Amino acid sequence: MEEIKDTQYVVGIDVGGQTSKLGVxxxxxxxxxxxxxxxxxxxxxxxxxxxxLADAVKKVIKEADKEGQIRGVGVGAPNGxxxxxxxxxxxxxxWAAKKSVKFAEMLTKKLGGLPVCLTNDANAAAVxxxxxxAARGMKNFIMITLGTGVGSGIVIDGKVVYGxxxxxxxxxxxxxxxxxxxxCGCGRTxxxxxxxxxxxxxxxxxxxxxxxxxxxxxxxVENITSKDVYEAAKEGDALALRIFxxxxxxLGRKFADFIAFSAPEAIVLFGGLARAxxxxxxxxxxxxxxxxxxxxxxxxxxxxxxxxxxxxxxxGASALAWEL
Amino acid sequence: MEEIKDTQYVVGIDVGGQTSKLGVxxxxxxxxxxxxxxxxxxxxxxxxxxxxLADAVKKVIKEADKEGQIRGVGVGAPNGxxxxxxxxxxxxxxWAAKKSVKFAEMLTKKLGGLPVCLTNDANAAAVxxxxxxAARGMKNFIMITLGTGVGSGIVIDGKVVYGxxxxxxxxxxxxxxxxxxxxCGCGRTxxxxxxxxxxxxxxxxxxxxxxxxxxxxxxxVENITSKDVYEAAKEGDALALRIFxxxxxxLGRKFADFIAFSAPEAIVLFGGLARAxxxxxxxxxxxxxxxxxxxxxxxxxxxxxxxxxxxxxxxGASALAWEL
Numbered sequence: 324m325e326e327i328k329d330t331q332y333v334v335g336i337d338v339g340g341q342t343s344k345l346g347v348x349x350x351x352x353x354x355x356x357x358x359x360x361x362x363x364x365x366x367x368x369x370x371x372x373x374x375x376l377a378d379a380v381k382k383v384i385k386e387a388d389k390e391g392q393i394r395g396v397g398v399g400a401p402n403g404x405x406x407x408x409x410x411x412x413x414x415x416x417x418w419a420a421k422k423s424v425k426f427a428e429m430l431t432k433k434l435g436g437l438p439v440c441l442t443n444d445a446n447a448a449a450v451x452x453x454x455x456x457a458a459r460g461m462k463n464f465i466m467i468t469l470g471t472g473v474g475s476g477i478v479i480d481g482k483v484v485y486g487x488x489x490x491x492x493x494x495x496x497x498x499x500x501x502x503x504x505x506x507c508g509c510g511r512t513x514x515x516x517x518x519x520x521x522x523x524x525x526x527x528x529x530x531x532x533x534x535x536x537x538x539x540x541x542x543x544v545e546n547i548t549s550k551d552v553y554e555a556a557k558e559g560d561a562l563a564l565r566i567f568x569x570x571x572x573x574l575g576r577k578f579a580d581f582i583a584f585s586a587p588e589a590i591v592l593f594g595g596l597a598r599a600x601x602x603x604x605x606x607x608x609x610x611x612x613x614x615x616x617x618x619x620x621x622x623x624x625x626x627x628x629x630x631x632x633x634x635x636x637x638x639g640a641s642a643l644a645w646e647l
Numbered sequence: 648m649e650e651i652k653d654t655q656y657v658v659g660i661d662v663g664g665q666t667s668k669l670g671v672x673x674x675x676x677x678x679x680x681x682x683x684x685x686x687x688x689x690x691x692x693x694x695x696x697x698x699x700l701a702d703a704v705k706k707v708i709k710e711a712d713k714e715g716q717i718r719g720v721g722v723g724a725p726n727g728x729x730x731x732x733x734x735x736x737x738x739x740x741x742w743a744a745k746k747s748v749k750f751a752e753m754l755t756k757k758l759g760g761l762p763v764c765l766t767n768d769a770n771a772a773a774v775x776x777x778x779x780x781a782a783r784g785m786k787n788f789i790m791i792t793l794g795t796g797v798g799s800g801i802v803i804d805g806k807v808v809y810g811x812x813x814x815x816x817x818x819x820x821x822x823x824x825x826x827x828x829x830x831c832g833c834g835r836t837x838x839x840x841x842x843x844x845x846x847x848x849x850x851x852x853x854x855x856x857x858x859x860x861x862x863x864x865x866x867x868v869e870n871i872t873s874k875d876v877y878e879a880a881k882e883g884d885a886l887a888l889r890i891f892x893x894x895x896x897x898l899g900r901k902f903a904d905f906i907a908f909s910a911p912e913a914i915v916l917f918g919g920l921a922r923a924x925x926x927x928x929x930x931x932x933x934x935x936x937x938x939x940x941x942x943x944x945x946x947x948x949x950x951x952x953x954x955x956x957x958x959x960x961x962x963g964a965s966a967l968a969w970e971l
Contacts, residue, residue, distance in 0.1 A: 486910025
């Protein structure tokens with residue numbers, strides 16, 4: 324990065340299902356100023372969301388006192404397309420669930436021509452992890468983001484895989500239950516995301532509570548979230564612990580399939596649900612090693628992101644902007 | 648390939664479970680001379696097989712009258728490792744099923760120092776298809792070989808994916824049946840290969856014949872092979888047709904998962920079982936499109952190899968040798 328002047332800065336934006344985080348980043352990877360806006364209060368009006376986002380970008384640049392010194396904006400968004408700059412058919416974003424939105428182009432206009440580069444949020448996280456985090460020095464790894472949904476960024480030979488159309492790496496929508504699986508946000512059934520996202524874990528809890536009379540701390544909770552299941556597991560709640568064992572086993576089994584594809588050095592986990600690593604790690608490792616070919620048994624690491632969650636997404640997205 | 652002199656030639660070897668094909672290839676991709684030897688009559692004695700192979704290589708070079716003009720030897724072998732030149736834990740090769748064999752090194756010695764480059768047989772087929780066949784001009788595709796086993800070669804951005812350890816692309820050993828699946832040659836259960844290889848199709852036939860009294864031409868056949876099922880389907884046999892529908896559906900469903908990984912332009916099919924394309928194509932396409940995310944519906948092609956089967960494997964393997 325020697326060619327990057329110290330006086331130049333980039334903006335990283337992480338667009339999530341509920342909120343979007345953005346920040347001004349310097350060449351050393353320090354986040355100088357950051358803020359958060361809602362992503363889920365604009366209905367299907369993409370223009371309104373992008374306007375609000377542009378306002379927040381201007382505000383945060385001003386806050387960091389770097390007006391006129393911004394090289395570009397990197398965006399990580401669900402179903403974000405690196406080639407076209409569009410966000411298309413993203414189940415978790417109401418304003419892009421049923422259509423394709425020219426996100427990069429629209430944001431550039433709202434920012435007075437500032438160049439914008441866009442990719443999948445999970446690809447952005449992978450770039451961040453490769454540059455600053457747990458995947459430093461790795462050329463082959465798979466990033467799995469366990470958040471509202473399950474995302475993935477695949478790195479092969481040091482490069483993010485974009486595929487023929489820019490949409491590669493949708494591992495959250497590979498199938499784990501073939502018949503009578505849960506409905507997924509994407510409209511299909513049985514996807515990994517329907518079981519192993521934050522929402523999936525909460526669904527498992529509700530299903531299992533209904534199916535038995537087993538005592539559990541979770542019976543006292545209204546509108547159970549994955550965080551509630553995590554808190555209960557920390558208290559030693561048997562049902563909550565089994566929910567993470569189940570979730571970890573499903574993840575590990577799918578990791579075995581992913582390994583057969585790209586033979587990575589490691590699977591890197593990131594996102595809100597990855598905080599439950601103490602409960603997920605063992606069942607994940609066991610299921611993964613029980614299901615891989617002999618050549619990969621006990622060879623592939625599962626590691627957890629080393630970056631602060633908010634920073635990682637912003638840093639990853641911002642790293643894209645250095646290439647503008 | 649301008650730098651390659653017309654007076655230089657390469658040898659391509661395709662190591663299969665039952666037989667190995669080898670040939671001398673010129674810079675235009677013409678196979679000048681070729682032969683076949685058995686791969687399955689050497690027990691676990693890798694040295695004996697490699698000696699026989701070296702003798703066949705010398706013979707075929709002599710037959711083509713190109714002694715002293717061979718640049719190198721390219722080998723495609725199940726579980727062949729591009730990085731190390733080893734063939735390791737290949738379930739379908741008795742002499743490498745339980746151990747790692749230094750194949751490239753041993754063959755080089757037997758050939759008086761001629762350089763040998765080795766990869767997975769399916770990766771070699773992918774290179775052949777990209778250079779001379781159905782994948783010409785494609786930068787992102789997945790080659791699936793439907794033979795004794797199910798192999799795969801994944802091409803991303805014009806390059807074969809080898810992964811961290813050289814073993815990437817074992818899609819035949821991703822899981823299609825989670826519980827009580829068929830035993831696979833690899834020692835696990837429920838693999839794609841256990842259902843959709845030539846052996847898998849024959850197994851389906853035997854299972855289904857036992858499960859009902861439905862009349863079928865196949866009831867007259869002893870030791871049913873996939874070829875028998877194909878012949879019966881051509882005669883309009885209802886059971887045989889349903890076997891291909893079942894096989895095609897399983898393949899299509901898994902293709903949907905593979906597409907979520909690398910977003911290829913096409914899936915390219917090759918191998919003995921791919922000859923049944925008239926019976927496999929429709930159920931494959933339907934299952935694939937029923938199971939992909941909306942962004943890929945009706946977007947990904949399924950194409951069949953355009954090369955003569957024996958030539959394709961030899962050409963693919965030989966293409967590796969040009970880089971030596």
